[in-house]
Amino acid sequence: MTLEQDAVLAARLMHDAGALAHRMRAAGLDAETKTSISDVVTAADHAAERLVVDALAAERPDDGVLGEEGANRVGANGRTWVIDPVDGTYNFVAGLDWWCSALALTDGDDLVLGAIHHPATGRTFVGGPDLPSRVDGTALVPLADRPLSESCVTTYLHPPHYGGEVGAAFGRMVGQAATLRMLGSGSMDAMAVAEGRLHVVCQHSVPPWDELPGAAILRGVGGVTRHVQAAGVDWYVAGVPTAVDEACAALTNP
Known part of the structure; x- marks a missing residue:
């Protein structure tokens, strides 16, 4: 095939x-x-x-x-x-x-x-x-790169996770972003990034069915996808290259 x-x-x-x-x-x-x-x-x-x-x-x-x-x-x-x-x-x-x-x-x-x-x-x-x-x-139009400070981050990190080390890592990252959305569908969030409406997907402990469909389409439009370890969990970060690099750095550097 x-x-x-x-x-x-x-x-x-x-x-x-x-x-x-x-x-x-x-x-x-x-x-x-x-x-x-x-x-x-x-x-x-x-x-x-x-x-x-x-x-x-x-x-x-x-x-x-x-x-x-x-x-x-x-x-x-x-x-x-x-x-x-x-x-x-x-x-x-x-x-x-x-x-x-x-x-x-x-x-x-x-x-x-x-x-x-x-x-x-x-x-x-x-x-x-x-x-x-x-x-x-x-x-789709190839993604236009931008820094995290000019990016909208989307996540599915619920309020019970905002405390402790996980919350601190997320806070370091999202505190450098322009704004934040929690819309409730990882694959649809990735499509909003693929169309340039949002810019970075960031979530930890993502199962393959929530990651891979969107990751493939993001890569096909010039996006990048990364995994980093921080606060004892595996974070999935995807979107425009510079913002993704900066988000990963913020997650991993207390």
């Missing part, structure tokens, strides 16, 4: 998964709590993940899958599709529009591509390190 064929498949699957979740929300859903009041799951998460898993089993039977809601199949060729059927489930349940369906493809340790569909606007993003990022077939 070619990279472009994989990208077309990924975009189609995310459109279908997002459309399914959107229809199910309109029909009414109950949510269950997973790890906290802000970490929830619905039948739409499970149904959308199953749609993607079944399609990949038919169209890419040698590939593995890893899904947020439990899908886990080891492939025969080193390739793995990483699935987040509904990213931003709290927003999804609350009737807010900042949520999406997201998918990434890895080949061993290499990140190949990401695809993200935003049902509220009907737009689908796709891109990767070797695949210039686009939305609905239109190329």
Whole structure:
């Protein structure tokens, strides 16, 4: 399979998964709590993940899958599709529009591509390190670099984490930024960075389904992604190069 064929498949699957979740929300859903009041799951998460898993089993039977809601199949060729059927489930349940369906493809340790569909606007993003990022077939404008002092940071760091060493590290970093947003969907936040609306994503202990789809698309538009250790946790920082470098330095230097 070619990279472009994989990208077309990924975009189609995310459109279908997002459309399914959107229809199910309109029909009414109950949510269950997973790890906290802000970490929830619905039948739409499970149904959308199953749609993607079944399609990949038919169209890419040698590939593995890893899904947020439990899908886990080891492939025969080193390739793995990483699935987040509904990213931003709290927003999804609350009737807010900042949520999406997201998918990434890895080949061993290499990140190949990401695809993200935003049902509220009907737009689908796709891109990767070797695949210039686009939305609905239109190329995204390469990111314009800027310092952290002129950047808007987005995070999902909840108030219980603001104290202690983690909070201190985050405070050092965000205190150097122009402003801060917490919108509730890591993949959608990354797309706002990819379009130049926001500038840096910063969060610790990020699972692969929350990181990789957006990371691939950011790399395809000239963004950078980094991991640094600070305050005993692993921080994921992504966005425009200079601001990312400065954010990592602030996190790691008390």
